[in-house]
Amino acid sequence: MPDFAARVLSIVRRIPVGRVATYGDVAAAAGSPRASRAVGNIMRNCASRDVPCHRVVAAAGRLGGYGGNLELKRALLRAEGLTVTRTVIREFRDRRWPSAAQGRPGRRIQPAARARAKTGKSRAT
């Protein structure tokens, strides 16, 4: 269903200059907050140059990946007025996409995912 992809592209295109969004944010805006991987995949295609895939970064302000030209991504970000360190963006949460809820009042837990995330290993006591 290309809808998702189209939606993602549309969203990424709406990212203003000097601002960045995470795959998760884009995915969430696209309708599936868990489809961050899908977003990355779609970006990888980068069918449209109108899509500033370089403005899409990983969580925590990390750049994430960029088809072998990761430094290019950093350069682009810096060129937009962002401050990027070796691995993360400074003031990231301050430069986050306005629509992406800057305020993160604690992380919501997902009982479902968490229940399976236990790896089934021996848990303490």
Place this chain on the structure above:
DNA sequence: ATCATGACATGTT
């Protein structure tokens, strides 16, 4: 507290 690892979730290719 931080880094790394394991596992699952979600969608496209």
Place this chain on the structure above:
DNA sequence: TAACATGCCATGA
């Protein structure tokens, strides 16, 4: 089916 430019949580060191 498996891989991927991820994310989140919990655990282990």
